[in-house]
Amino acid sequence: MKLLVSVLFISLCFSSSVLPAIARGGIPSSNPTGYGYGTQTGSGRHLFGEDGSQTSVDAQGYMTNSDLEMAIKDFGRRCSNISRVYSIGESVNGVPLWVIEISDKPGEEEPEPAFKYIGNVHGDEPVGRELLMHLANWICDNFLTDPMVTLIVDNVHLHILPSMNPDGFSLRRRGNANNIDLNRDFPDQFFNMNDDVDVRQPETRAIMKWLRKIHFTASASLHGGAVVANYPWDGTQDKRRMYFGCPDDKIFRFLASVYSRSHYNMSLSKEFEGGITNGASWYPIYGGMQDWNYIYGGCLELTLEISDNKWPPANELLTLWEYNKKSMLDLVATVVQTGVHGRILTSDGGKPLPGSIAINGIDYTVKASTAFADYHRLLAPGGRYEVTAIVPGYKSKTTVISLEESGTNVDFIFDPEVDRRWDSISIIWGPRLEVYLLMIVAVFLLFLCRRRTISRLKQRQLAGLKRPVVV
CATH class of the missing domain: 2.60.40.1120 (Carboxypeptidase-like, regulatory domain)
Structure with missing residues (x-):
């Protein structure tokens, strides 16, 4: 009995001394055992590989890539009145990157904001792909009965990419089939990296092409390994860990808080005040999708960490959906409810x-x-x-x-343009324009008067040269 108590005591001491596991970054573990831990109180131990990926996962109960494709196409048929299904490209191994668009006029361009959700950026973080399918089905089932759902369908074009990294999911690792972290593969504002188009991964190129085609107002990517809403900037110019806000820091904090406050327990975090964090303050990363969206895509993007455990047992997915459902809906609705x-x-x-x-x-x-x-x-x-x-x-x-x-x-x-030319003249001449116009008219009238006088004098001279006729 004493031996058991001693073992438990040593285990507790050991677990409290290890840093929390971090989902966005995949920072190599500083301890030699390779163990990482969740960021919330009471979270279980997670086993990661040397590259930051989980080496022991239970895939039972999760959709395979084939299952996901079938579910997306089934959804498209079942909910065809307010949705369409399309692909933005393929993964390294040729798996289509399927997207669900939800709108009252799917596929048509309207004067409405567009929002996108992206899941499974990291292959070993599959909760997002499952929750995004729950979101799509919830919207389909509750359109015209739930006011929030109806607001979204009628006023927003919502695009859902459940899996950005299907190859990584199949391989049960963080990177794609080339073992590249897709959240480090975008052009960076501070360092010359990922500038060669031919070197970027096909999944990255697909996202970039997608944003050139559709003008997204805002977006969010779903990750795992913590419970927090992360916002730009993700990096700093000197690579120091510090709070580094972007020009729109105020609205980003608001958007992150919308998600956190609507979540079951995110705002109660003991590690992150209010359940939100600036990326560079948490830890800097470079080549991330979040900053690239804001700088080059004109899109305000959040990185949402939605599960302490990167790959939790499948029987926890419904609970995680309930924890995140209101947050996911509220964040989309924000693009029409504010600004x-x-x-x-x-x-x-x-x-x-x-x-x-x-x-x-x-x-x-x-x-x-x-x-x-x-x-x-x-x-x-x-x-x-x-x-x-x-x-x-x-x-x-x-x-x-x-x-x-x-x-x-x-x-x-x-x-219109015709009036614009007169506006330009007004800008050049200012308030003296009317005086100049009057002077021009006066000079023109004097010219006409002088010309008329000269003409009369010539007529008189010609009349004086005639001789009288005598009979």
Whole structure:
């Protein structure tokens, strides 16, 4: 009995001395045993390999890649009235990267914001792919009966990629078939890495091509190994671990808090205040998808750690779905419930203009769409913002808005091109334009008067040269 107590005591002491396991980064373990641990109180021990992947997992109860493809296609048939299924490319081993789009007009471009969820970025973090299928089916089953679901379907184009890394899932490891961490394979803002298109992984190229085709307003990727909502920046210029906020730090904190507060217990975290964290403050990474989305894709993305255990037993999946369901729905709804939205048009018939939206004090612009010139600028509630619409060749237009709990709509109307030329003249000459125009008219009238006088004098001279005729 004494021996058993001693063993338990030593085990407890040992477990408290090991650092928490980290999901986004895959930082090599500093202890020689290779063990990692969850970040929440009461989490179980997790066994990881030297590359950060779990070497002992129970795949029973999880969908295989074939099962997932079948489930996606079955969903497309069952819920065809508000969805479509398409592929954005293939993995290294040729597995299609299937996407479910959910909208009241799937496949059609509308002046509405688009949101994307991505799961299974790391092959050994499969909870996201399961939860995203639960999300799609929940929306299908509750459209027109659940107000939140109906709001999303009617006002957002939601795109769901359950598995970005199907090869890694099959291999039960973090990286893809080439053993590359896909969350380090994107171009980086601080270091010259991943700049060669031919060297990037096909899964990475597929995501980048996807964002060139669809203008996403916001997005989130689902990971495992912790319970926290992570936001940019993920790295720092000198690689130091420190809080390093991006220009939109305020709205990112708000979005992360929306997810955390709606979650069953994320906001109660003892490690992360409020259940959210700045990536660089947690630990810096480079070549991550989150920062790339914001810088190059014009998309505000969060990295969501949704499970202490990277690969929990399948019988826990329904519980994890219940823990995350409201958070997942609330985050999507946020893209229409906050910020400023509208279109940039001409006054003669409402022709769309290729413009962008800037916010005074925030060094980040949002482009309007090409087809409808609609913009969706997410901003944290409770603030007063100076919003400027910028269109090349036109004088910028600015308005001030106050955001409370909900968002607002503002359309920017620009005068047509013919009036724009007169605006340019007014800018050049200023208030003296009218004086100059009067002077021009006066000189022209004097010219006409002088010309008329000269003409009369010539007529008189010609009349004086005639001789009288005598009969």
